[in-house]
Amino acid sequence: MITRFFTPSEIADYFERGELKADLLNDEIMGICSVADFLDICEAYKKGKLRISSHKELNERFDAFDKLPEGPVEKGLVFIVNLDQDKLSSALFERDDGNVVGLWDQAATRHISPKRSLRYLTLRTNDDSAWWGEDVYLEMEAYHASQDG
Amino acid sequence: MTDIVFDTNVLAELLVQYYGDNVREKGCFESKGFLNKDLVREMNRTVRRHAENDGSSYPGLLMASSFAFVEIARKFDEIAGGRFTTEQFAAFIEQPPEWFFIADVDASLFPHLNRLPREISLPNGNIKPLEWADAIHAATALSRDDPWLLAATDPSIKQVAVLKDRII
Numbered sequence: 330m331i332t333r334f335f336t337p338s339e340i341a342d343y344f345e346r347g348e349l350k351a352d353l354l355n356d357e358i359m360g361i362c363s364v365a366d367f368l369d370i371c372e373a374y375k376k377g378k379l380r381i382s383s384h385k386e387l388n389e390r391f392d393a394f395d396k397l398p399e400g401p402v403e404k405g406l407v408f409i410v411n412l413d414q415d416k417l418s419s420a421l422f423e424r425d426d427g428n429v430v431g432l433w434d435q436a437a438t439r440h441i442s443p444k445r446s447l448r449y450l451t452l453r454t455n456d457d458s459a460w461w462g463e464d465v466y467l468e469m470e471a472y473h474a475s476q477d478g
Numbered sequence: 479m480t481d482i483v484f485d486t487n488v489l490a491e492l493l494v495q496y497y498g499d500n501v502r503e504k505g506c507f508e509s510k511g512f513l514n515k516d517l518v519r520e521m522n523r524t525v526r527r528h529a530e531n532d533g534s535s536y537p538g539l540l541m542a543s544s545f546a547f548v549e550i551a552r553k554f555d556e557i558a559g560g561r562f563t564t565e566q567f568a569a570f571i572e573q574p575p576e577w578f579f580i581a582d583v584d585a586s587l588f589p590h591l592n593r594l595p596r597e598i599s600l601p602n603g604n605i606k607p608l609e610w611a612d613a614i615h616a617a618t619a620l621s622r623d624d625p626w627l628l629a630a631t632d633p634s635i636k637q638v639a640v641l642k643d644r645i646i
Contacts, residue, residue: 364583368591372610375596388589395585402585411584417544418571421551422564429568437551443611446548447583 332461334468335360335407337369343401344370344390345380353406360407361465365447367409408461410451420453445473479527479538480627482520482646483581483619486549486611487512487631489542490557492521493550493570497562502575505529517629517646528577536624541579543618547571549611581618590617598637606634616641 333352340362342348352358373379374387381387394400394407401407410416423431436449452466453459484492491511495501499508505525509518527537547567550557554564574580594613598606612632619628620640627646628635636645 364585367585368583368588368614371588371591372596374592384592387592391585391588391592395588409585411582412544412548413582413584414544414571414580417547417580418568421548421571422568429565431564432551432554436548437554439552443545443549443552446552447545450548 331358332361332408332465333358334465334472335362336472337362337366340367340370340394341373341379343394344387347393349401349406353401359405359461360401361452361461362407362409363448363451363469364409364411365444365451369444410461412447412451415458416451419456419458420450448473479524479536480520480625481539481541481579481619481622482517482524482627482629483615483622484540484542484546485615485628485630485632486542486546488517488629489546490550492540493558493567494561496570496575497566512631514646520627520646525577537577538624539579540577541581541618543581543583543614545583545611545614547580581621583614586621587614587617590620593617593620593640595638598634600634600637608635608638619644 339350339360353360370379374381381390395402395409397403402409421433421437422429423433433453436446436453448469452469454461454463454466491513492507494511495507495513501507506522507513507518509515513521521540524538524540531537550567554567558567571580591613594616595608598608600606612630612635615630616628616635616638619626626644628641628644629646635641
């Protein structure tokens with residue numbers, strides 16, 4: 330399975346128009362996104378940055394994305410990486426031979442936004458549970474660097 | 479029974495007391511720092527119910543979003559201040575006490591975030607943005623199936639309609 334970063338603009342596109350890029354539709358490539366970027370859609374809506382007219386419509390689009398059988402998550406075209414207890418325990422720390430030797434300072438720093446910390450932790454590929462390619466993390470960094478710049 | 483969802487400051491105080499004041503031996507928290515009397519009473523009830531629970535009823539949980547731990551990690555030296563170590567922090571996350579639950583940050587929070595306003599109207603007429611972190615803690619509470627309280631340190635959050643009467 331080939332994986333790639335599923336960008337915030339692609340999430341917004343699906344919420345607004347129900348559209349996915351063609352490469353995700355051939356069952357060979359899966360889009361991977363951080364829950365940080367997925368939840369950020371709520372912020373985008375509240376700031377008036379989405380062409381969605383009401384909370385009700387936003388919730389319907391959420392169901393269409395995440396819950397309905399024909400949606401991209403249920404069809405396995407897009408995977409949202411959550412921050413659960415195991416992922417937190419694995420990604421937040423640096424270990425040597427299993428022993429904690431410190432916090433992972435790329436995310437555990439106040440020099441970046443809390444949202445970015447969450448994004449880094451979810452997509453970090455430092456254990457077997459992170460089955461997606463390391464490229465996803467690099468693509469995420471590059472995407473957000475280009476947006477910030 | 480009631481679940482109590484902690485924001486970052488309250489969670490940090492819990493960790494300080496858990497590792498610094500021998501809560502594990504004494505079996506109870508004390509009212510200080512961000513832990514007020516009402517909250518401590520409910521926390522100690524929950525801990526006691528777990529100790530005495532025979533499985534016949536739900537004893538309730540103390541809980542925080544995994545994001546609250548991320549927030550502590552972002553300012554670890556300032557918050558921990560030598561009162562708990564990185565190793566203890568990691569150990570708590572890996573195996574929290576039976577009365578504590580670490581909630582996922584996942585897509586299920588989406589409709590609950592959607593229920594929260596972008597800004598809070600204060601009694602004095604001022605407008606204050608609802609911080610993203612506070613929104614995550616509040617959405618975590620709103621997502622609970624069981625009755626819940628939110629232990630939040632920002633007093634303005636009481637002005638959010640869906641949280642009113644749930645702040646402890």
